[in-house]
Amino acid sequence: MKVLIVKTSSMGDVIHTFPAVEDARRNRPDVSFDWCVEEAFAGIVALHPAIGEIHTVAIRRWRKQLLDGDTWREAAGLRRAFRNCRYDLVIDAQGLLKSVLVAKQAAAPIAGFDGSSAREPSASLFYDRRYAVPRDLHAIERTRRLFGLALGYEPDFSTLESGIVPPPGSMAGISGKTAFLLHGTSREDKKWPVGDWIETARLLMKRGITPVTTWSNDREKAVAEAIVQAVPQAVLVPKSPLAEIAAIIGRAVLVVGADTGLTHLASAFGLPTVAIFLATEPGLTGPRGPFSSTLLAVPGGRVTPAEVMAEAERLLALKSQAPA
Known part of the structure; x- marks a missing residue:
């Protein structure tokens, strides 16, 4: 058929x-x-x-x-x-x-x-x-x-598998543990403040994890450059084809992302993924994966870098305990 x-x-x-x-x-x-x-x-x-x-x-x-x-x-x-x-x-x-x-x-x-x-x-x-x-x-x-x-079959909802793995490839100059910061998203009200991305990058460096980020348009480029300027150890990936970005994401130990497609991709790869939802409801369309989690800003409130890192620590520990 x-x-x-x-x-x-x-x-x-x-x-x-x-x-x-x-x-x-x-x-x-x-x-x-x-x-x-x-x-x-x-x-x-x-x-x-x-x-x-x-x-x-x-x-x-x-x-x-x-x-x-x-x-x-x-x-x-x-x-x-x-x-x-x-x-x-x-x-x-x-x-x-x-x-x-x-x-x-x-x-x-x-x-x-x-x-x-x-x-x-x-x-x-x-x-x-x-x-x-x-x-x-x-x-x-x-x-x-x-x-x-x-x-003509009944899905087994006790399991959730995407069937995909990261494509081969990597970026020269990136080594050790990395965390991909996916700050770019389609709507302004979905964007986490640049200062929070910078603070998250600093917290990652204290944990021995190198922040990696990229961009796809001029506004995203300005945010990515601000992160790297504030945290010089962070790595800025130039605007690249989607397959290349997917390969680099797939080799990260952690992904922190806004409500954007690449955050869903990280979750589907089975990576520890912290999704930050500020203006949309993740209940019916949020990332789903064995090591993914969504932090939702309450009305009038915010999601803090400390909260993001606490959730990241939890997911990393969960991943480390999972069967290989």
């Missing part, structure tokens, strides 16, 4: 789908999987060994260039690629009108959430198979349930 997964974005949503793929790989070894994803996240999908062909879309770019001939040629090429693959089933794990539009291009039966379960209920009107999954569950569990219903 050949199945196409449609989960185009965001990075965190893509990573939340991996445990469902891992369930399916164990329960349905007769099924092979391809995936359709936004081009920026193709390298993330490639981390899972069960994924065969990766089809890419560029929906945001296409929307801005609807009259451009290249847009229509790319869309037509995607449709041809889908149909050449002759899928037996498409699982729309996103539940949006934009994802079902992509799924329809494969000309195969589509499975997805029913009208009471989908993020955009009208998307379910276009599915051939609809499944009820409670909306008050974490995104990972919702997707695991959807895959189980679509492929």
Whole structure:
């Protein structure tokens, strides 16, 4: 059986789908999987060994260039690629009108959430198979349930495995124990103050752990440079391809991150991960992993570097006691 997964974005949503793929790989070894994803996240999908062909879309770019001939040629090429693959089933794990539009291009039966379960209920009107999954569950569990219903098995919720490992690679000049500080995030109200990142870097150095950070735009660059200027032993990784950053993160002993996709990636790698949530509720979409934890700022309050380090110490001790 050949199945196409449609989960185009965001990075965190893509990573939340991996445990469902891992369930399916164990329960349905007769099924092979391809995936359709936004081009920026193709390298993330490639981390899972069960994924065969990766089809890419560029929906945001296409929307801005609807009259451009290249847009229509790319869309037509995607449709041809889908149909050449002759899928037996498409699982729309996103539940949006934009994802079902992509799924329809494969000309195969589509499975997805029913009208009471989908993020955009009208998307379910276009599915051939609809499944009820409670909306008050974490995104990972919702997707695991959807895959189980679509492929005919019961997921084992006593375990949680992503099936991914860090890609090979490292950065010259980084040695010893490192902690990756993921300060960049999409919204200003999600950002931890730069002074708190600096204090955390200092506390890490006192523990013998070298802080590592990076950036992807000018605002993030200013924060990263401020951390390194205040703590000269910290390492600044230049703006780099996602696969290279993933490799460096994967070799850290600890990750401290804001509400951002790379924090979810660290958690999926099984790394001790402290996630700092300031403006969003982590209950249904926060990082999940055997050694991950979320610190949530109470209204009118804050998360302090001391609190972050105390939680980091707890997770590091937990990791050290876990079977190899």
